Amino acid sequence: MNAPHYPEPTWMRISGRKTPIYTRPLLGSELFDDRTSVLLDGMTDACVGFTFQSIYAADDVKQRARNAFARLR
Numbered sequence: 001m002n003a004p005h006y007p008e009p010t011w012m013r014i015s016g017r018k019t020p021i022y023t024r025p026l027l028g029s030e031l032f033d034d035r036t037s038v039l040l041d042g043m044t045d046a047c048v049g050f051t052f053q054s055i056y057a058a059d060d061v062k063q064r065a066r067n068a069f070a071r072l073r
Contacts, residue, residue, distance in 0.1 A: 029072050 014021040026034055037044050054061055 008027065009025045011022045011024045014023060025031075033044070056064070
């Protein structure tokens with residue numbers, strides 16, 4: 001059984017100001033990250049560094065990481 005697919009909410013323009021503001025609801029991991037940050041009073045916002053070794057070239061690791069973060073949402 002597959003989970004239902006819901007269309008991604010679109011951006012909304014908020015008018016009534018000099019400069020328009022665009023917003024949209026948080027989705028999936030964005031919402032989880034926001035709620036966790038609020039619940040734990042920002043403790044999850046820390047930047048954590050790490051070191052590892054890989055058989056892949058550094059540029060390949062960077063590209064794979066960028067793709068993973070882009071798909072995380």
